Amino acid sequence: MSRVVLVNLASLPMPGNQPIFPIGVRCVQDALDRAGHVTRLVDFVEAPRDLTDLEWLGDGWDVIGFTIRNIDPIDITCSTHVDEYIAFVNRVQAELGRRGIDPLLVGGGPGFSLFGGTLVDKLGLDVGVIGPGEQVMLDIACNPQSFKGRRSTVQGRRHCGFLTDTLRHPSSLMTAYTNAHRAMIGVETRRKTCYQTCGYCPYAYIDGENAGDLKPMDILAEEIHGIYSQGFRRIFFTDGIFNSELRYAKEVVALVRGLALDEFSWSAYFTPKPFDDEFGEMLQGSGVEAVVVSPDSLDDRMMRNLGKSFDTRHMLRFLERSRKSDLPVRVNVVFGGPGETRESVRGSAEFINENLLSDELVMHVGYRVLPATALARQLGMADDQLLYPAFYPFDFDVFNWVIQYLDSRFVTPQLMMNLMAGRAAARKMAKMELSPGITPAPGTAYLALAGQGGVSGCDH
Structure with a gap:
């Protein structure tokens, strides 16, 4: 059993960003929960305080997963979210270093998948997941240390639970996103x-x-x-x-x-x-x-x-x-x-x-x-x-x-x-x-x- 925290970078407050309910990362969390792992989803719409207060990093996580939905703002402009992602992950890594802890760092999500190898390097991650993430994250959670320091990507693959498991979302997360206009x-x-x-x-x-x-x-x-x-x-x-x-x-x-x-x-x-x-x-x-x-x-x-x-x-x-x-x-x-x-x-x-x-x-x-x-x-x-x-x-x-x-x-x-x-x-x-x-x-x-x-x- 592993302790896994999943960080929804798409919920960061960024110019041009329009956070939407994190369906993809919830699929991954649900698969991990069903397999008996301990998980937490950090979403800054649900819990804005977690953006500045990084105390949640001290909860003994074996794996920290960063999910990226979009690389750029939805509107086509000459701007990008990449620098905000890099800055936040750097903050997390600095705090981990200060605390003397070294969990496995994983990247994933649709936007991440487009630039997996590049973002593994830019963000300083151990491993990245390309495509559907549930099955690979289950593999990672079973043996995090075997993925430590790989500095490479792994291709996602079919997850059978898609056909058998009803996806239900936490009330607090649902409430945070239903507060948005026409959510x-x-x-x-x-x-x-x-x-x-x-x-x-x-x-x-x-x-x-x-x-x-x-x-x-x-x-x-x-x-x-x-x-x-x-x-x-x-x-x-x-x-x-x-x-x-x-x-x-x-x-x-x-x-x-x-x-x-x-x-x-x-x-x-x-x-x-x-x-x-x-x-x-x-x-x-x-x-x-x-x-x-x-x-x-x-x-x-x-x-x-x-x-x-x-x-x-x-x-x-x-x-x-x-x-x-x-x-x-x-x-x-x-x-x-x-x-x-x-x-x-x-x-x-x-x-x-x-x-x-x-x-x-x-x-x-x-x-x-x-x-x-x-x-x-x-x-x-x-x-x-x-x-x-x-x-x-x-x-x-x-x-x-x-x-x-x-x-x-x-x-x-x-x-x-x-x-x-x-x-x-x-x-x-x-x-x-x-x-x-x-x-x-x-x-x-x-x-x-x-x-x-x-x-x-x-x-x-």
């Missing part, structure tokens, strides 16, 4: 490596080789009931794509409808295919807040460049079915991807103008380049070069083209403010050299924060 909590319904090939997305890398476990409906119902009884009224199904397996997605929607919980709503990420008439009809009246899809471009050439498995024909059919069932829709578009030109911006804008309602567009400019993605391979950049925000080369005139071609009903004051802030941030970012043999398209610039030792390039 939402994540619910995991399946574990399966994403089949999509989007060039910017690292989900498949984070998930690892996972053939696909589908949570039984009775366990899923128990988890939703438990969440609802603790005061949450909004959930987010955390699957990479909710309807990637349409049959199972229909079962989940039927379950939600059957529960008939008052004032209950849910959301998820969807794909335009598979999406049939029956599914649209089932979603109607199910409490879904929005059917969120991410074509990222609405120009067929650009969609191919981005690695999409669908095109504008599928988007049109999706919109037609959504309209028929009166579904709330949100369409994510990000300008500035590989090969973006004035013509492709105009093509996307024309599709938007002709087919979307004024409140259905969610728009950004610029693709953050992440490890293990097609964009990273195209640029020939190593993982440690991407730890601080780097964006795929794009023509700064994209900002002007968007305003020029979009109908005025989409060009809201908020959108204008976002575009101006994005353009100002982009112009202040330091330009970095591309790897030998990599040449950006004419008129583009490679953008990245200067000072990968933690000095922000936004001020230069």
Whole structure:
């Protein structure tokens, strides 16, 4: 038996940070608890005092796990949370040194998984976990000393408890997060490596080789009931794509409808295919807040460049079915991807103008380049070069083209403010050299924060 404390670094008070309920680390803690280990979750939303008072370090822990959900703030800006993570872990290590104690230090979580090897070094950890963490953390807790000083990463793997164990959360933690306005909590319904090939997305890398476990409906119902009884009224199904397996997605929607919980709503990420008439009809009246899809471009050439498995024909059919069932829709578009030109911006804008309602567009400019993605391979950049925000080369005139071609009903004051802030941030970012043999398209610039030792390039 080991004593394990898990520190939710995503709950640190940081500029641009929006703490959400720590579903991932709770899965790890639940697995450890069931195996008989002694655990504690340190969350600074639940217990702000633990941020400054590090007395909890003196409770005889064999293992300290640090979880990182996001590397950057949710909004795309030239900023990062990396320096805050490093500063806090350094504080912890200094206090451990002062007390003369030397527990095993472990890193994990989705954001950590992207930069596992780099962050093991930057944070001074013994070992890092890539992907699902329950089974590896059980191995670690059984023999912490065998992992001491490895300075390497371990690949996560399948945890059978996902199919058998109902995840219930501590009341104090639930209360801390339900106090937030319109609080939402994540619910995991399946574990399966994403089949999509989007060039910017690292989900498949984070998930690892996972053939696909589908949570039984009775366990899923128990988890939703438990969440609802603790005061949450909004959930987010955390699957990479909710309807990637349409049959199972229909079962989940039927379950939600059957529960008939008052004032209950849910959301998820969807794909335009598979999406049939029956599914649209089932979603109607199910409490879904929005059917969120991410074509990222609405120009067929650009969609191919981005690695999409669908095109504008599928988007049109999706919109037609959504309209028929009166579904709330949100369409994510990000300008500035590989090969973006004035013509492709105009093509996307024309599709938007002709087919979307004024409140259905969610728009950004610029693709953050992440490890293990097609964009990273195209640029020939190593993982440690991407730890601080780097964006795929794009023509700064994209900002002007968007305003020029979009109908005025989409060009809201908020959108204008976002575009101006994005353009100002982009112009202040330091330009970095591309790897030998990599040449950006004419008129583009490679953008990245200067000072990968933690000095922000936004001020230069």
